[in-house]
Each structure stands twice: as structure tokens, then as C-alpha cells.
Amino acid sequence: MTAANPVFVALDTTEPDSAAALARTLTGKVGGLKVGLEYFTANGPAGLSAIQDFGLPLFIDLKLHDIPNTVAAAMRSVTRLGVSITTLHASGGAEMIRAAADAATETAAKYNVIRPQVIAVTILTSLDQAAAEAVGFSGAVNDQVRRLARLAQENGADGIVCSPLEIAAVRAECGPDFTLVVPGIRPAWSETGDQKRFLTPAEARDTGADVLVIGRPITTAADPAAAAARILDELGLS
Numbered sequence: 001m002t003a004a005n006p007v008f009v010a011l012d013t014t015e016p017d018s019a020a021a022l023a024r025t026l027t028g029k030v031g032g033l034k035v036g037l038e039y040f041t042a043n044g045p046a047g048l049s050a051i052q053d054f055g056l057p058l059f060i061d062l063k064l065h066d067i068p069n070t071v072a073a074a075m076r077s078v079t080r081l082g083v084s085i086t087t088l089h090a091s092g093g094a095e096m097i098r099a100a101a102d103a104a105t106e107t108a109a110k111y112n113v114i115r116p117q118v119i120a121v122t123i124l125t126s127l128d129q130a131a132a133e134a135v136g137f138s139g140a141v142n143d144q145v146r147r148l149a150r151l152a153q154e155n156g157a158d159g160i161v162c163s164p165l166e167i168a169a170v171r172a173e174c175g176p177d178f179t180l181v182v183p184g185i186r187p188a189w190s191e192t193g194d195q196k197r198f199l200t201p202a203e204a205r206d207t208g209a210d211v212l213v214i215g216r217p218i219t220t221a222a223d224p225a226a227a228a229a230r231i232l233d234e235l236g237l238s
């Protein structure tokens, strides 16, 4: 998927009013909205309507990771929400990824709703090489991300989440039709915070990212609309 505007803004808040206010401010400046565990555990499916009203593609980032039966059941519920993108952890394994992808396909057909892109998170962008090794990923992060990307692709995922530093390796491994969703995006003028593997929006896009997930550089800016406009300008999209 290559959106005309690849920026999905991460609305990492628990408050529907704050999420809706940001969505209102950013409509026309971003390509989509993302909410994750923080928002969904606080507000449940009912909370999505506050932001679905803006008509932007919605990415619900739940990073599912459990046995195949449980993840498939959760994916059936997620699919009924009518969202564009959702996530699971690639390290849940081949059978789990396959069960989730099949559940999304079957549920979308059964209820005549949009089938979300099923996107597998590889190695979180908050982990550096040492932290990745500490949880058992031996070898270079780049190689581990590429390996997990291949596993995800072979088992029906539509794409993966990786940091900007692994985009080239994953493209070479998985080809042009595999969706690369890329957080760990930091404009040169923003704080890095807990992100360890990051590049600027233009660097990530030019290396081949399809979706740029950007949260705090926009959402915590004094003027979020101006921050989004600055990023669009850097992407040559304003």
C-alpha cells in the first residue's frame, strides 16, 4: 500500500475527547489515524466512533500475541470493527499468523466489512541491539527483522512493522507488494524519547516505507497541525 499521504498519526491517549480534538486538527494533513492499547483498553470498541467520524483510515494497533486459537478469535472481533490496519507480533509464530490472517479474511467476507491489513510487528523500535539480544534475538537486528518478515509473509500477513533501519533489507527479502509500516520516525527537530532505531520522515519514505507512524513529534507539539504541516513539507507533500 502506498498512500498518497503516508503519515498515520499515533493518537496515544486514553481520552476520546483529546483523540477527537487531535483528529479534527489533523484531518487533511495526515493520511490516517492510529490508536493502540492505551486507547482501546480505556474505551473499548465504543471509543472508536469518536475518531471514525473523521473518515480517515483507522489503524488499530493491538499487537496480538497468544496461541493461534485466541488470536484468531480476537482477530474476528477486530475485523468487525471496520478498520484498515491491525497488528500482531510475528514472534507468535507461523501458525498464529496464519490463523489471524485467515480469521480476518473469513470475517470480512461473512460480515461484508473491509478486511484490515494484518501487519506483523517484528522487533520493537524501542529495542537496540543489546536489548533485542537480552530477549533472545541472537544476531544482528537487521537479520532478525528480515527473518521475521519472511515468516510473516509466508503465513499470510500483508506486511510488517519494522524500524526505518531495516526497510531496505525487508524490501529486498519480501518484494515491492509487502506493506512496510514504519514507526521510529523522528524529524531532526524532535526529541527521540524511547525510540532507539529511528530516522527522519523523508529518510524513511525515501528508503521505501509505505506507512509512516508518527506520534509524539506531532501530538505533543505546541501546535500539532503546524508540526504535521512541517513534516508534510519535508516529505514534499504540502
Ligand SMILES: O=C(O)c1cc(=O)[nH]c(=O)n1[C@@H]1O[C@H](COP(=O)(O)O)[C@@H](O)[C@H]1O
Pocket: 010, 012, 036, 061, 063, 087, 121, 123, 124, 125, 126, 161, 162, 183, 184, 185, 195, 213, 214, 215, 216, 217
Ligand atoms: O506497532 C507499532 O505501531 C509500533 C511498533 C514499534 O516497533 N514501535 C512503535 O513505536 N510502534 C508504535 O508507533 C507509535 C510511535 O509513537 P512515537 O514514538 O510517539 O512517534 C506508538 O504508538 C507505538 O506504539
